[in-house]
Amino acid sequence: MDLAPRSDSHDLASTERAHKPFDLLRWYAWVSLAIILSVAMGLGLISSRFVIDESVERDALLTAQFITAIADAEVRHVAIPNVRTMGELLDPRLDEAMPEVDPEARRKARGEFLDHIAHLPDMLLANIYAPDRTVIWSSNPALIGNLIHVDEDLDRAFEYKMRVSASYHNFEQARSEQKFVTPPEQLFIENYIPLFDADGERVTAMVEIYKEPHDLIVRIEHGLMLIWLAIVVGAGLVYIGLYGIMRRAARALAVQQKRLVNSETFVALGEMSSAVAHSLRNPLASIRSSAELAQAFDEGPAQKNINDIIGQVDRMSQWVRQLLQSLRPLNDSAVPVDLAKVLHESLQAFAVPLARSGVQLDVQPLPVVQVLGHPELLGQIFASLIGNALESMEQGGRLKVEVVRQDRRMLVLRMSDTGRGMNEQQQRMAFRPFFSTKQGGLGVGLVLVKRIMERFGGAVRLSSREGGGTRVSLSFRIARADIF
Known part of the structure; x- marks a missing residue:
């Protein structure tokens, strides 16, 4: 089988692809679209993450301030001396270790505080941990007395004596402390709030609050919708504007290129025409002069042919003039x-x-x-x-x-x-x-x-x-x- 024609066709196609003109506008349209979409997606994700994190952090801060204020208020309300704090009163295992504290006042302060915790708005679950990671109280009674072995956020809150908050969309069945009485529907927030001793140096209890703030979620969703809408509209306007400018520039460039090609063509043709005209004028003039001379001395049958010669010479001379006139620089x-x-x-x-x-x-x-x-x-x-x-x-x-x-x-x-x-x-x-x-x-x-x-x-x-x-x-x- 002879494969030469197919090879030639392949080489011809390759040559045509290699010499295909560069389409600036098409490349710019796709490249700019990819860049603008990438930047828009990046800005959208960063803005969305920022809004969620700031909203969650703000809600966690307000929750921590509220719980701390309630703890201090209940201790003062029952007139317990300042040497004791609510964090030290929450663990029932330590009741006998504090004989100087009135048991009735201790139970009353603890009960009032836990009642406030149990009735927090939008709460899914509340746990209170002792320093040994034992659940000393929970809104889900099944968790009381459980020892939590692995919880990085809880360990970090105890170790660094700081408030820790995080947001989740799905709860983990493997985590023993996430036994919700009412499962969350969408986003829920987990807050760890430390309670300190009277000197403020030792964490005596850790309050864990799981919340699903519906009003906050609605506001977050509304904010995210506005952010993405603004990004989409802005990216579209930027793309359309830049594409319009580039399209106009490409058209102007094409016109300039066409004019340049035409100008170079006319210059080349002008130079060639000038050389040809210079070479033709003298022979044409000589032919016409000879024909006129022959016309003057010959009145025979050749007159018609002489007249044709003169007419054709004049016609060629007119062509030369028109050619030079059309190609001369303006x-x-x-x-x-x-x-x-x-x-x-x-x-x-x-x-x-x-x-x-x-x-x-x-x-x-x-x-x-x-x-x-x-x-x-x-x-x-x-x-x-x-x-x-x-x-x-x-x-x-x-x-x-x-x-x-x-x-x-x-x-x-x-x-x-x-x-x-x-x-x-x-x-x-x-x-x-x-x-x-x-x-x-x-x-x-x-x-x-x-x-x-x-x-x-x-x-x-x-x-x-x-x-x-x-x-x-x-x-x-x-x-x-x-x-x-």
Whole structure:
């Protein structure tokens, strides 16, 4: 089996992929989208975590302050001397070790304090631990007397004598202290609150509170929704804004690149055309002179051939002039030009050919306005368009000139003929160099029109229908007196 054709096809496809132009806008769209989404997700997660942590920390602080205040208040209420604190009164195993404390007052203070703990709002479970990690009281009686062997948060609270808080979404069945009477529905908070001795140096009891603060959860959810909504809207606006700027920049870059390519093309063609024209002019002039000389001395049958030679030489000379004219650099500065005057002079120059071809002129009144351009170059524009219209109406017709739109900045002049028109393919190729629908045409007229119009900040548009004529719209910038 011969695999050479397949290999060639593969090499061709690889070459096409290798030379595929870099699509800046598409790459920017995907890369910027990925970056913006990554940054937005990061900010959203950080903000969400911050809101949750701060809310939980604030709730834990208020709970700790409330429990500490209740403990101090109950001790003072039963008139127990300051040498004892609520943390020292909570362990019933130490009742006999404090003979100086009235047992009734001890039981009353402890009972009031535990009653407050048991009726805390949104509470799921409350445990109180002795320093040996034994549960000395719990809102779930089944836990009283249990010894907790492994609880990192409890150990940290005892070791560092500090309040410890954390939030969870799921409780762990393996943790013996998390035996909720009422299971949590969503987020719940675990707080460890140390109670100290009278000197404030030794932790005598640790209060563990499990809460599910419904109002706080609603506020957290509302805050998270606002955060993510703001991030989504902000990221979308940033992406749309940057994409719009990049799209505009890409278009401007493409236009500049196209102009640069066209400019380089015209420079190269101009240099080549100048060399060719210089090489052709002398031989053409010599051929024409020789033909004229032969015409003067020979009156025989060769006269017709001599006339053809002179006509073809003149035609080639005209092509050379048109080529050099279309490819020469347009360095003329923009000046205010009386549009109506230039148009009138151009129509006057074609008055005889138009009348001879039976073309009827329909020139609508033009406003008295000056446009940016150059008289000679604008004259070339009208000459080229009128010449094209004349050649498309060999059997007569109508040439209409009118202003279709005018504002403070632009004026749009339209020239319409009733000639043979162009098909869609011819319209797409109309402004390309060296494309012509005329027999023997050079194809530089409309190219020169486009270059001149763009040189002075204007534009040209062409619309045509085969057999239905052609319309050319010229957009001129209006000259303002304050610019000059």
